[in-house]
Structures are given as C-alpha cells and as structure tokens.
Amino acid sequence: MLEIKCPHCGSRSQNEFSYGGDSSVKRPELGKEVPDKDWDDFIYFRNNPRGKHSELWHHVAGCRQWFKVLRDTSTHEIFKTAKLTEEL
C-alpha cells in the first residue's frame, strides 16, 4: 500500500486518496481556439511512461485537496509530492 505525503496533511496511506492521472496534461484555455489534434491529444493521448510520472492525486478522505506526485511507475517509489502551486 502506497504511503503518500499529502502536502497539506502529511503522510497517509493510499486508501485516503484517489488518483487523477497524468498531471502534465494541461487543459487548453477556455474560450481559445484549439486545433483538433491538440484537443484530441488533451482528451485521449497519454505519455504513459515507464519510470518517473508526474500525476495528480486527490485527498478525498482528508483535506479534499488535489496535489502533485512524482512517482515511479515501475517501482511505485514516490520521489516528491507538492501543492498545485509548487513545482515538483
């Protein structure tokens, strides 16, 4: 079971959190023209790396804050967690 350090609450076990996917996926700005390809990339296409992966987690059974996690997808090692306003 992963131990995830919520940047707001501290270390907690995985079952307090829910996963939110690749945090490098950025939503195109609202109201801006977006080419089809970019839009489809945003919705469907993923880097899916083996190794370091920056991702979002949501502390649903805690402070209900979303935050960033840098985690290894092959070893599950967590290198760093950060608030959304911070750099990973």
Add this chain to the structure above:
Amino acid sequence: MTQKYRLDKEGYINRKKSISFKFNGKKYFGYEGDTLASALLANGIHLVGRSFKYHRPRGFVGSKEDEPNAKVQLYDGAKTEPNAVATEVELVEGLVAKSQNCWPSVSFDLGAINNFLSKFLPAGFYYKTFMWPKSFWYKIYEPIIRKTAGLGVAPLKPDPDRYEHKFEHCDVLVIGSGPSGLASALAAAKNGARVILAEDKSQFGGSLLTDQVTIGNKTGKEWADETIEQLKSMPNVVVKNRSQVFGYYDHNMMVMFERTKDHIESPSEYIPRQKLWYIRAKEVLVSTGSIERPLIFGNNDRPGILLASAAKEYIKKYGILIGKKPIIFTNNDSAYDTAIEFKKNGINPLVVDVRKNSESTVVKEARDLGINIKFSHAVANTKGYLRVNSATVGKLNNDRSSYENLENIPCDCICVSGNWTPTVHLSSQSGNKLKFDEIINAFIPNQSRQNETAVGSANGSFTLKKSLEDGFHKGFEISNRLTKKNIKSDTPSSNEKNYGKHENFWCMPLPKNKDYKRCVDFQNDVYVSDIELAIREGFRSIEHVKRYTTLGMATDQGKTSNLNGLQLVSNIENKIVPEVGHTTFRPPYTPVTIGTIVGREVGKHYRPTRKSPMHSWHEKNNAVFVDAGLWLRPRYYKQGNETLQQAAKREGANVRKNVGICDVTSLGKIDIKGPDSAEFLNRIYTNAWMKLPVGKARYGVMLREDGIVFDDGTTTRISENHFHMTTTTAQAVNVLAHLEYYLQVVWPELDVNVLSTTEQWAGAAVAGPKSRALLKKLFPKIDVSSEGLPFMGFKEENLFGVPARVFRISFSGELAYEINVESDHGIFMWKKIMELGKSMGIQPYGTEALSTLRIEMGHVAGSEIDGRTIPSDLSLEGMLSKKKDFIGKRSLNREAFLNPDREKIVGVIPVDKKTMIPEGSHLVKDKNAPLPNPKLGHISASCWSVEYNNPFSLAILKEGKKRIGEKLYAMSPLKNKSIEVEIVSSHYVDPKGERVRS
C-alpha cells in the same frame, strides 16, 4: 492413551495435560503444546494424505510451514477448513481432522490407480490428448478430471467466524524470533526504536529451541525466554506470536495475520478467529531463517522420509521419536545433530553421507557416540508402500554416476538433509534482486529496494555466532538511523558446534536399469523425469518448467522443492543456477484465509447503508426499499396486496390528480460560495449562469471533457455569492470531485469554495395540482401565487419554527415544490406535510412512481445519461450556450457527434396500447430479419403512463425525431417478446410544460 513414540523427557509440551482429538475417525491423545503433526507422530502415524496427481501415500516431510504433504481437513459443516497444514495446527481438545484427496481411505485409496498409470500421465500429458472427439473435452474428459481435482472440501455455508483488522506503525519490524531476530529486536529496542517483533509460531526462539548452544552462560532456550521477557517489559516494544508476516508491499507496508482463536479450547464467541495487521514499518528486519532442502533419490517420497531438521525438532520441541530405526541421509553436517539426538535417546541411527569425509566437531561427536557413518554412500531407493521399511544403500562410484555394493537396510524412517535455503521470500517481495551464493548454493538477498535488511540465516549466515553478531549489529545500525540515540548493546558470547562444508550433491543417480521415481515436488507429484521431459520438449525457462510440470505450484508454493528444481534444470542445461534464475516470489508467504483479508465488511456491512432522516417513517408506512447506490430509498409504499406496478400507478396517479410527497434527500447537494461562483457555474454547466437572479433556480447540464453528458440538476442562487447545487444521487460524489478538480487544478484563480451538504439537508418533493394549496398551509407567510413564487423560484422561510428552503422545481412535471430542512428536522417536516396534506389526499410516492412521472414527461435520468450520450441525443441541445465556452464544448464538433442520424431520444408506445415494452429491448425494422438483425436503438425506460393509461417508453433511436410516426419492433429475445411499436415524441405528457408553470 499410549503415545508409543513419545519420550518421557525432552520437549516443551505439557505432559500433565492430555488432549484428545480425532484423526480419520479414530480417537487419539496428545499433549498441550503439540501440533496436530507432533501428536500424530507421537502415535506413530506418518501416513496423512495422498499426493495430488498419482495419489501416492504421503507422510510428514517437515515440522513447520514448509510442510508439503500434511494437508488435512479440519472439522466439518460451516466451520470446516480444507488444506490445513498439520504441522501448523495447534492441538486443542476435540480437534477433528481427516486426510484429504483419498477415497475410501488414506490407506486404501482407489485414486492410487493413477500411480500405476503414471507412465501415461507425465508432465503436461493433458495438453497432448483429450482432443478427440471435439465435444468430449468438456462433456466427458474434463468432468472426470474435475472429479479428481482439489485437495480438501470447501465449506458451502457462510463463515460463522469473525475477523478483524488492525493498523500499526513502528520504527522497526523484526520478522522471526530466532537468534538474529531476537538480537536485532533487542538491539533496536534498547536503542529507543519502536519495535514490533513478529513470530509465526506459538513459541519464540526459532532454532534456539532445538539447537545445543549456549549464549553467555545460558542455554539458547533460556536466553530466548529471557530476551522475550525483557522485550515484553519494554514500553516501546510489541511482541506477537502466532503472527505470520506474509506480504511485503510498497513503501514498507507489511501485512501480517495473527491466529487468535483456533488454538483456544473453549474460545469466547467474541474473539475474532484471526486478525490482519497492516504495519507501516520505517525499517524491516527480515530474520525469517532458512528451510532445509530434501535430497532426491529413488522413491524418496514415502511416508517416514522426513527432513533431518524436522526429526530433530520433533525430538527437541515435542519429545517424539519419529522412528526407532532411523537412517540419516545427508550431504552436510547439520544432519549429524539429528543423529546425535536419536543416539542420546537410546536409538542407534545409521548415517549415510554422500561426502568422502568430514572432520567437523559435530561429526566427531557423532563418531565418539559410536554412531555408524557410511561416507561416500547414498540411498538409491526405498521400499515400503504406506511407510518406508527399508533403504537401498550403496557406495557411490568415483564419478557418482552409479553405485557399488547396493544393500537393503531395514529402517522405519529416513531423515534427509540437502543443506539449507535462506527464506528470502519477503526480501524478494520487497523488490530485492536476489543473488546466488556459491558457498551455500542458494539465493540470498542482495541490494534492498525498500528499507529492508535481512539478518541471520535468512541472509545466509548459518552459524549462531554470526547470526547474533549480525542481529545486534544491524538492529543497532538500523534503529540508530531513526533514533540517533547511539545506545549500543554488546553481543553476548556464544558457543556452538562447528559445522563443516556441505557438498553440493543432492540428486542421486538411479541404479543401472532402474527407473525409480525421484520426487522433487511432493504434493504436486513432480519427479526428476518430469523436469527432464519438460526440458527435452523445449520448456527451458524456469518459468516454463514451473508451469509445464507444476513444480512449486502446490499449496506449499515449493518451499522445499523450488531450489532443487532449479538446480536440476541448471544441471540438465549445463548452466549455473543464477543463469537459470528463479521464479518470482509473490505474496502471500503462506496461504492466508480470505476472511482475514476481508475483515468486518461482510454481509450487511459489505458496504455502508445510507438512510434518509425519514427512513423510520417510510419503514412504518410499509415502504418497500430499493438500493440507489449506497442509499436505501422507498420504491413504493405497499397497500394491501398491491404489486409494484399497481402501487406505482396509484402513487403516480395521485400526484397527477392531488398531491404526493417524495423523499429526495439522497440527491447530491453541494454548497458553492465565493465571488466567482457564477463564473464557475458558467464554465461547468452548458448553459448561461451569470445573470441568474438571487432567489431563482436553474436547470443545468454538465458534460465531461469528451462531450458526453455527465450529470444534471438544478442550482439555486441563494445570495449573490452563494449557490446551492443539486446532483443526481448516483453522481453526487463524482460531481464534487469534478468541481474540486476544476477549481483547484484548472482555474485556481477563481475564488470559489465547494462543500458537500448532501447529509445536511432532508428533502421532500411535494408535487401535484394541489401542492400549491398545501404549500400555503405549510408556509402561511409565503406568497405562493405564481407571481409570488414562480416556477424556478426560491424562498427561505420557517416551517412552524424550523428554518426551511422552498424551491419551486419539478422532476415529475407537475406543479411541484421541494422543501429542504436541516436533517434533524426531516422527520418533523415530513410528518407536518403529511398531516396538513391529508385533507388534499396526499400520499407518499416512491422511486417507481417518480420514475413513471419523469418518463412520461420525457425527462432524462440515469438510463439515458449512461455515459455515452451527448446533449443533442437527449434533446438537450437547447441547453448549450452558443455564447460561451464550457467544459466539454470543444468535443461536440467531432464527426460522430455531428452526425444528424445519431441515436436520439424519442417516445415509444406499443401499437396495441396494452403491452408493456420491456426495458432493454432493441428496436428493429424487421422482426424476422436474419441475425445479426440491425438494431436501430434501444428502450431505455418504460412505464405505464398514468396520464393516458397505456404503456409508454423512452428510447434512444437512430435518427431520433425523424422517425416519429414510424412503426418498428421492440425486440426482447431474452423475454421472447417482439412488440410492434410506434415512435412518438419523448414529451408524452404536457409537452409545452404548462403544468410546472401553472
């Protein structure tokens, strides 16, 4: 009450307390402190079961969790436990056990015919045959094979026992209480670390319980006892026995099960059977010891052939001689201890040693005791069907490919030792890439990937001195990383015998022209010939060998067989073992009871049950409930012998005619506050929100980014910067997470906060033409006229002293209001509404009537918002603002979404106006078309229209409204129905929506 093989000294059993038990229907006695295995051996019973495939007689091989053979069925009925390991079952009064996988009895088993056919049933034989004729596999062959499958019998009733979970944190978890475990626990504890010491056996001490050693001026056992007492007295230490750490998971999450009940004679019913411990350990010390390997020789799988260490353990721990004419067969010195123990207890063993010689002190001691040793000899074969009765022993020739002077030596047991394998399972599970140690010919832990450290013999150190040093050293070093207290404990002096080197010769040759079976995996019947065959057929990867032969896949997971199998493959392939590699060690280390993993979430507690504050009222009023996610909602209120359909019709009709009340507490409610709230809603919902006045509600639809409709509901502007959002019951949780995601991740610049208030409010929908009159009575101060409280209006007022929110919104399509009060006042509100509505004919209505009302109005719900539909599919295109962007808008211009012929919502009525169209039917043009019959759409929801008194359905149909007036067939082959239907508008009742605005 004779226990023929019990000594009157030795062992840690309580000879004063005799315990009776039954095995295979017969009553026996053992002592307190026995395991089922030791108690049976005390009575001279070796034959306990049959092997899986050939049903060869099987006896005990080990004395602990490595035991491959002695799997028994305990008790019967709901409490029965299949595949219990007799060496691990503690004896309790009244224990009932029987042998498995044999019929009619363990000594006469008809399944043993397979042994005679074994020539035709080599590894993987089933892949090569049973293919003709085609249907015979699953009609004839497989059913026969399944009759022979399995070991024990599963209970067919729910488990009467309870299981509990516990969560712990510690600095250092020490697994195993042998010398290195005790040493490291003590060192870490003294250095101030919070320590948990876990021992899977009932007794602490590991090898100290059986080995002739001294530590300081004490015997090993005394030192172990004292150390445990010392640890127990320390406030920073938790010491657990009967506790098996079975899984090493990510981030040092260790999982352990503790046996808390089955060993107690008359346990209180409140005691859980087992506890599961989740332990988050900052550091883990793996001191799990090592497992002895068997030797491989002809018919090495007969009852009475055991590991030498097991024989010693039965003498030292339980005071039992496993036989009176023992042969000790070894390739190393450790087995000499067993010989010496026999000798000390008046038995003359014969030692057969494959080595040319050994000069260690232990061998010398054996010699001095007059023990007969045959060096350069080997056991080539054994005899005895249900129990070994002789061994064929011969001198190995120079290249050890055959024998000289084979002779038959009578015996009643053979104690074998093929050296020791460190128990690296947990280290390996942690991600440690093991390395092969050439000296001990086994894998040991290498580079840790998590905070894991192996100590003692689990790390390949087989002497006491090294284990203690290793334990004290690592216990200190590791704890000091955490505590930094620098309190070092001295390693006590120790005394032990000196053991020489083993010889890595473990698979005996066959005598000339003999094809004796040489067993590698005792339970699964994997023999040397099977492994040879696998390799001959090209199954060369160790994983292929494992899968093809089933080596190591039995319930012991190859604890005694894997390394022998590996070495065999490396020999045949002429490779070194590390090149062959090993199969993956996976949790659990030993089998874990499913109930233990599950814990308390069983039966009604499988999931929480959410109930509205008015639940007790519903119960009293004959509500029949329906599961709506975790909520229980009244489906209908049964009157007399009514069916569901009759009740729904009555309740629905009453809404259309008079007034009804429905519990809508389960709808998701989210409070949205902050100066940017309107802007936020404007982005989340498809329609416009900026100009919604205070005191007004609006219906909104939200999409996923991919353009699919996500949820709908009404949101009300309570004040300038405060909105009250409602969601569907099903999506309440997801909508909140969705809002939080956009607020925190995507638009942090918006000053808005959201909070779930679902449980804060009790909600009642009051619907029907008489609802206004009722509202007037409930809230005399409110102007309830259409001007005073128009459709989508909102007021805050008190309901006879209770603060209430009144919304004029409608899901039923009738003139309707929704009243919310704080949850605690829900029942008051409900009763008040019922009381004041009585004269107007108010009746409660459940979800079934609610469903009827919404269907005939053409309002969409979960069966239409099914995760695949876009707004225009549901006639919601009018909800899409053209002036602003919103979540999901950009996705709506995809080719497939713009296709005008997409499946869209319509109404459907049966041509005969009588036949209900089953939900889940598909619409086709030609009911007799050949299959696959092209489907034009499906029926998403059906009801009996209370307005028109005939069936009405909603459908999602290709080309949607273009087909209005068309006749199609609704097909439900599962119900054997095809119904001619006519396509109509989905807005069947009050298409202009006049009632809600009346």
Add this chain to the structure above:
Amino acid sequence: MQRYSIFSLIKNAFGGHKDWEVAWKDSEPKKEYDVVIIGAGGHGLATAYYLAKEHKITNIAVLEKGWLGGGNVGRNTTILRSNYMFDPNGLFYEHGMKMWENLSQELNYNVMYSPRGIINLAHSDAQLNVFYRRGNSMRLNGIDAVMLGRDELKKMIPFADFSESARFPIFGGLMQPRGGTARHDAVAWGYARQINSMGVDIIQHCEVTGFDVQNGKIQGVQTSKGNIKTKKVGLCVAGNTSLLAEKLNMKLPIESHVLQACVSEPVKPFLDHVVTFGAGHFYCSQSDKGEMVMGGDLDGYNSYAQRGNLPTLQHVLTEGVAMFPNLSRLKILRTWGGIMDMSMDGSPIIDKTHIDGVYLNCGWCYGGFKATPVSGWTFAHTIAKDEVHELSSKYRLNRFNTGHLIDEKGLGTKTWIG
C-alpha cells in the same frame, strides 16, 4: 511436426518419453524477415500463426524480451466470452468464440476450452435492465444469452448469498452458456509449437530497442540481439505498447495499469460456472485443479509493476465474500499482477499507423486473452494485406479523433476506474 494424440502418448510412454520433440525451438535472429512480430504473447504468436496459415507468410520472427507467454497470456484469469452490448465488440468476440471452439483440434494442442457458462449477477431491477439491453443485443447478433431468475440461480450457485443479510440481494443474472475458460499457457504453447513447425523463428530474450524508419517507411528493428531488417512490424506488446510507440514518435490513447488476480488453494470443485458480481467488480471461477481463480478492480494508478498492493486485493475479496460467503474460510495461495493496456474507451486498437509497415495491436484492457485467436486472425490480415479487416474495422486508432468510440461501460477516459 510430431502429432499429439492418445496414441502418441501411449507409444511414448513405453519409450520412457524419450522421443518427444521440442514444442518449439529457440532461434537466433536472421538478418532479415518478411515480418517481425514484437511480443511472443498470445496475440503475437497467434498473429504469426495466421500470417503463416492464412497468408502463407512464414519468413517471420517473433521477438520476445522475456520468455514466451510470460506476459498477460500467462497471467490472466482465462475467461472467454463474447457477451458485449455494442456490435463491433459483440461480432468481433463472437467470431473469436467460434475460433476457440475449434482451437484444440486446429493447434493439435489441448487448450481446454471449456464452455462452462459465464453468469453476470444483477442486484437491482435497474441493473437487470442494463443486462437485458446487453443480452438482447447479443441475441440479435446471434450470440447465445439467457436471463436467469433468482430461483434458477439458487439451484446453480446455492452457496451465493441469497440470504436476508445480503447487502445487495441477487435479482437475477445474464448468462452466456458458451462463455467459459481455457488453459492460458496452453494457448501460447500451442501457437508457438505450430508456428515453429511452419518455419517461424521464435526469439526469446530479445528486446527491441529501436526502429529504423526511413521516409515514413519501416526498414528494420534494433534489438538486444542485433539489427533485423524487415518491411513489416507488428506490435503485440500489450501494456508495453506506449514504450515502443514512443520510439516511433507516437503517443497512444493508452495508459498502463496493474490488474491483480489471485487463486485460492485447490478445493474439490463446487463452482461450475464463471460468475461475476454486479454490486462490485469481482469475478470467480474454479480451475480444473480446484483453485478458485479470482480477480476484480485495477490497482488504480499508472503502473508497469507486475504486482499490486493489498488494499485492492482486500477490496476485491470483500466483494468475493459478499457474493460467495463460503469463500471466507478458503485461503489465498498466490497473487500476482499483469500490466493492462487500458484504452480510453475500453476497446482495443488494431490498425495501421502513420509509418508504412508498422501495425498496431493494443488497448485490450483486461480482456485480451479471450481475443487471442480473433485478434491474431484480423491482425494477420491487416499486416499481410496492409488493410484493416472488416471485423476489426471499428477498432481503428482514428476513432479517438472522429468520436466513433466504443465505450461498453460508459466510463470515459478515466481508465484507472476501469
């Protein structure tokens, strides 16, 4: 190739089983092949087989970075079914079911296809209606399906929780009688043995490290055993597809997630069918050895580790005991994990790519095993003819641009919810 039968088994028994030939031989790569298939799992081996059999292309190398059949074909819960709602899936998998029915005979290897019936339990009328929609669709597509009532189910699986204390009572169940199981390893080995005899090279422990692409055309692959020239490359690497695609500058609508499965200790057979729990995500069958084979939810975060964590297993087994309370006293023997190539609509991708001669077969989520024959068959067609097969024509990559998605579950792009 030596033929397997009861007669050959008897004959060899008297010869001490010394004359069995290798099922497949380990080859070293040649300089050039007509087709290189990456991945000696079920789909890769099947693709090679149908290329050889249907399209007479035998100068093929199947490259495997580990050992043959070591990925998901050897890690799944062996379930076969075609109980899909949407036509592209239903018709595709149903074709696959027909192939399964003859596979043992075709491969001369007993893959133990066993139509023991797969039952999806429903726990509310609403869920039953969803199942009616799916089952009716199956029937109209010519796929077998029956709806079972609570009483019928009581007779078939009396040990399921039909008691008052069930949190989510059983209302009924949709059954596909021809659904069932097959022996997973045998499928890989059976295909391997056949293609080996047809002249295909199976090269184990050979990892593809790069591609040689010139002017938008594939020229060859770089491997740990040297460069191999070829004009056609088929990717059949399931959870590792994104990693190879990256080397081709392709981003895919795929995330890799770990799915755990487990078996109990073997017990005497009491469960004939494959049963799935509707108030959760649990499925269970009993193998011919007697082990209860169980699985359920994904671990829920991107992962390339072939192992999972206990909370997911606990969650899954909790659902198991809710469905079959008698499982509680059985013991878990083995747990393991596999890497699932979760596509964004839950349906697979079989297609050509923007590079001439590179073909894609991925996105099987956790349903790849049952597709093995039909996936190989349609993919072989795609590679041989350089055109998509009619049967897999809805599985094209561009559906993520056009919106013609096939979302059986309606869950959208949050693949980890699965």
